Amino acid sequence: MTEEPICSVRGLEKHYPITRGLLRREVGRVRAVDGVSFDVERGEALGIVGESGSGKTTTAHTVLGLEEPTAGEVRFDGDPVSELSGDERRDFRRRAQLIVQDPNDALDPRMTIGEAVAEPLRIHGLDDADRRRAIVADILERVGLSGDDLDRYPHEFSGGEKQRISIARALVVSPDLIVADEPTSALDARVRSEILDLLDRIRREFDIAVLFISHDLDVIRRSCDRIAVMYLGEIVERGATETVLADPAHPYTRVLLSSVPSLDPTDRELGRPLTDTVPNPSDPPSGCRFHPRCPDVIPPDDLSVPEETWRTIAGFRFSVQAGELPESAVGDRESETPTSGDGDAGGRTATEVRRAVGLSEELRDPEAEAAVEDAAAELAAGDVDAADEILAAAFTSVCERETPAAVARPAGRDADRDATGTVSCLRHGRGGTSEPARSDGDGKNES
Numbered sequence: 001m002t003e004e005p006i007c008s009v010r011g012l013e014k015h016y017p018i019t020r021g022l023l024r025r026e027v028g029r030v031r032a033v034d035g036v037s038f039d040v041e042r043g044e045a046l047g048i049v050g051e052s053g054s055g056k057t058t059t060a061h062t063v064l065g066l067e068e069p070t071a072g073e074v075r076f077d078g079d080p081v082s083e084l085s086g087d088e089r090r091d092f093r094r095r096a097q098l099i100v101q102d103p104n105d106a107l108d109p110r111m112t113i114g115e116a117v118a119e120p121l122r123i124h125g126l127d128d129a130d131r132r133r134a135i136v137a138d139i140l141e142r143v144g145l146s147g148d149d150l151d152r153y154p155h156e157f158s159g160g161e162k163q164r165i166s167i168a169r170a171l172v173v174s175p176d177l178i179v180a181d182e183p184t185s186a187l188d189a190r191v192r193s194e195i196l197d198l199l200d201r202i203r204r205e206f207d208i209a210v211l212f213i214s215h216d217l218d219v220i221r222r223s224c225d226r227i228a229v230m231y232l233g234e235i236v237e238r239g240a241t242e243t244v245l246a247d248p249a250h251p252y253t254r255v256l257l258s259s260v261p262s263l264d265p266t267d268r269e270l271g272r273p274l275t276d277t278v279p280n281p282s283d284p285p286s287g288c289r290f291h292p293r294c295p296d297v298i299p300p301d302d303l304s305v306p307e308e309t310w311r312t313i314a315g316f317r318f319s320v321q322a323g324e325l326p327e328s329a330v331g332d333r334e335s336e337t338p339t340s341g342d343g344d345a346g347g348r349t350a351t352e353v354r355r356a357v358g359l360s361e362e363l364r365d366p367e368a369e370a371a372v373e374d375a376a377a378e379l380a381a382g383d384v385d386a387a388d389e390i391l392a393a394a395f396t397s398v399c400e401r402e403t404p405a406a407v408a409r410p411a412g413r414d415a416d417r418d419a420t421g422t423v424s425c426l427r428h429g430r431g432g433t434s435e436p437a438r439s440d441g442d443g444k445n446e447s
């Protein structure tokens with residue numbers, strides 16, 4: 001029988017109400033975490049990666065019980081965290097520790113290092129001061145500091161040393177899970193590497209599971225056995241780190257990878273997003289949440305243009321929607337000049353607009369050609385909303401209508417590798433040809 005995961009998360013949601021007025025009437029919700037499921041196995045390192053605002057920190061805080069979930073469940077060592085109270089709650093607080101990005105947030109400047117690291121021991125009932133001091137001295141040595149540092153203050157240490165102290169503070173109570181939220185983003189490259197080595201060493205030495213939260217794929221690649229990629233509150237892909245990063249199946253994972261400097265020039269072809277704006281999590285896009293930025297967004301069935309031209313049309317459409325057009329592609333609405341066809345309006349013509357968005361060639365699909373031309377004319381006249389409507393009506397992708405289910409990732413380049421993992425993308429999931437690979441999670445956002 002396989003051992004139960006140390007931490008198991010199912011259908012986790014954390015929504016923050018947006019309120020207005022004196023009565024704080026709820027007018028909307030920030031869907032920071034929106035149906036996330038994963039397991040952290042004992043002793044493993046699981047990485048959650050995603051851009052800023054994707055919901056990583058909220059996931060971490062909800063897992064640790066620092067935030068109440070809106071829905072879903074977190075189990076720690078089999079027990080629902082929301083039901084723990086008294087001694088059980090205290091024990092959970094000991095066994096699940098948080099390390100934050102800025103160690104200054106975790107260290108009181110008026111406390112010596114010895115007091116800071118001993119504090120959790122005292123809180124958890126070790127009253128013997130001499131014994132506490134001996135344990136702390138030992139832990140400090142294990143994290144690469146000296147037992148002689150006990151009576152020094154935080155300001156006497158560098159950023160990297162302070163992060164070692166906060167690791168010691170987490171370690172001193174023998175946790176089973178450490179949640180490390182961007183533990184190295186405030187550090188320079190050399191110190192970052194040392195801290196990652198230290199976390200890796202203590203994980204193995206003490207058999208502690210680590211949930212790594214990072215926007216940095218290199219940190220996850222280096223430190224984690226498995227990876228979960230988060231976008232706008234959902235997990236879109238997950239699997240063994242090596243496998244996922246060697247053969248990313250979700251276009252968002254490819255986009256993340258393409259932003260990491262690489263020595264391999266072929267990696268540059270991985271993908272650039274169609275638009276830069278990350279949508280607001282209080283009003284996420286319909287269907288696949290990544291579709292307005294996705295370089296692989298699926299073309300309408302009845303569209304007859306080459307794939308590359310479709311990508312340019314989709315880029316045009318979603319840039320209009322996101323208000324990201326280059327200045328040269330929008331006319332001045334106040335202008336009195338007529339707007340039809342190639343006519344000049346506000347110093348722009350439809351031809352100029354089409355050139356600016358890379359669609360100057362006539363499209364061979366007549367309906368698509370008419371829509372692009374009409375939208376360009378509206379933009380030349382400065383009417384972005386009208387252009388948006390025309391493009392949305394003419395070029396609707398299945399990706400905005402259907403929510404992708406998590407399906408098994410396709411077998412990668414190296415078929416011998418452990419290919420566990422799932423991806424939530426209609427490019428893989430249409431027609432239901434693939435089956436989920438793991439029973440991690442319970443549905444919608446399982447990956």
Ligand SMILES: Nc1ncnc2c1ncn2[C@@H]1O[C@H](COP(=O)(O)OP(=O)(O)OP(=O)(O)O)[C@@H](O)[C@H]1O
Pocket residue numbers: 016030031032050051052053054055056057058059215281
């Ligand atoms: N207390 C809060 N009230 C309202 N919205 C919040 C709150 N905390 C987070 N959010 C919003 O939830 C979304 C997810 O935030 P979160 O900090 O979890 O993302 P993240 O992936 O950790 O990003 P970062 O690395 O920037 O912290 C963001 O849009 C954020 O503005």
